[in-house]
Amino acid sequence: MTTTGDEASAGSLRLQRLVIGYLDHLTVERGLSPNTIAAYRRDLTRYVVWLTKRGIHDVTEISTSDIEAYQMSLVAGDETHRPLATSSVARMIVAVRALHGFATSEGLASENVAIDVNPPNVGKRLPKALSVDEVQRLLDSIDRTEPIGLRDAALLEMLYGTGARITEITSLDVDDLTRIRDDPEAGLRLVGKGDKQRMVPLGSYARQAVDAWLVRGRPALVASAGRTSPALFVNTRGNRLSRQSAWGIIRDRAAQAGITTEVSPHSLRHSFATHLLDGGADVRVVQELLGHSSVTTTQIYTEVTVEHLREVYRSTHPRARG
Template sequence: MSSPAANELTRWVRACLDHLQVERGLSSNTISNYRRDLDRYLTHLAGRGRTRVCDVTTDDVVSFARWLAEGDEQHPALAPASTNRAVVAVRTLHRFAVDDGFREDDPAAEVRVPSLQQRLPKALTLDQVTRLLQAPDTSEVDGLRDAALLELLYGTGARISEVCALDVDEVTRTLADDDLGLRLLGKGDKQRVVPLGSYARQAVDAWLVRGRPGWASRAARATPALLLNSRGGRLSRQSAWAVLQRHATAAALEVEVSPHSLRHTFATHLLDGGADIRVVQELLGHASVTTTQIYTKVTVEHLREVYLTSHPRAY
């Protein structure tokens, strides 16, 4: 049985997560990430003998950040972005402790998140994308589903969660009217409309006509989901990720491929083709154009590589 002191720390974290979800409206994915990070934090505090909220010191917070970044024999070091997120979660927890009267001072106030070296996204080449999109065997039902998934990811630049959340009614409405775009529900429940190109339209239509009805009939209850698993339920993000990995392997791609790299590729290819950055911002659903500007750096880097390999006086 856990001690009253341990219960105090657990109640502190639970109260903070409830506040973030109910009062600040953070998404379930963000709450899940915060819960995992804060569970790590409680484990670290227990290892340092901290039993009450008021016992925690700035050194404890700094030690936790260092532990995440460096790791130990039992726990490998986290990636810089994951360490950054965990420190933000801890700072949020301590700010909540002050605001909600758990303690008067904030030991995390002066702890800064580790600086992150901005990494340029890895975009696939057009040849690599073509090989990936041609990998599914569309003579099979799962191949029809997979082709629709991949065409939607690359053709719209949508997040994997946005594609998996699509319902049949929304897509058929778009298919029926060439002038209508596809409505996607993004982060913070913000809706945006993206065009649906001919390749994606054909792949989705083939899935709806030749594939989905058979799998939908296997479910105990009808579902509005566009993309299904073999049991007739909505395709999960994890399963969609596995589909992408399977076809990337089949296409013998020599680069790491993820749903997010397809999103990177969508944006980079648009900019390479002359699209305005503000248009790309709207298509990606970025709140600020600053977020989108990283793709312009990718394009500049691409131009530099072409110059260095093509111009006789580059060197």
């Protein structure tokens, strides 16, 4: 049977509407973050385009073999896309499975044809944590005599001192720090994934760095930009510092400190968790500080610590070699 252009367009639209409905569900019912929603949108849009090119225009027309073929196209690449890493393939298939599960639960499909399509196994990669010495070098290398240096020092001190996600820090306003500055024992309120809130302590180094930024750095930067903003961290134009800009700051400061390994906001989060566990902190305390909903997620950091202990043992114990 030949499919006309109008039919193809309408079919594609039906699949697009399914994706939009699913994304609305993730936003409203599950409260996922905008970044997560954007990732789902990208992955599922690619799936819809692939289906439409093959003459599939409705969820009821999709079979298990179609999804298996799509997975193979992700692994092998096709005329418009290069082969993907196993982790990316796994993420995309998880999104596809979730979409079909949603379609079934909403009565848009009689069965979940994706339920038996398993994403590829992804080897668990341990996070790369900086050593305490590397963190110290990173923080000490910043010139804190200029507004930009005061900002960057406060940003890095807060990330390492709280274990926060980068978006949790860049979304803070000056008013969020008022109680912290008035009460040395007060915790910092962070809003994490799914708008879940948690309180984390703010150590003396982070407090001092933030105070220096607010008193000696931020007013000068905002004044030179000629505009006001409620944001705690701002760029040279006086606008809220973006997640991408913060990433660049960390990367550049690490290079300046002579750290050759790749450093990201998550490197500081990993380092925060690993150093706490190295110091004897209970894994459930670290779970609360990181904002993980399950302790299982946090337990990967204990593996980092165990591996560190193994390395120390192998390099120092006389009976570990040979």
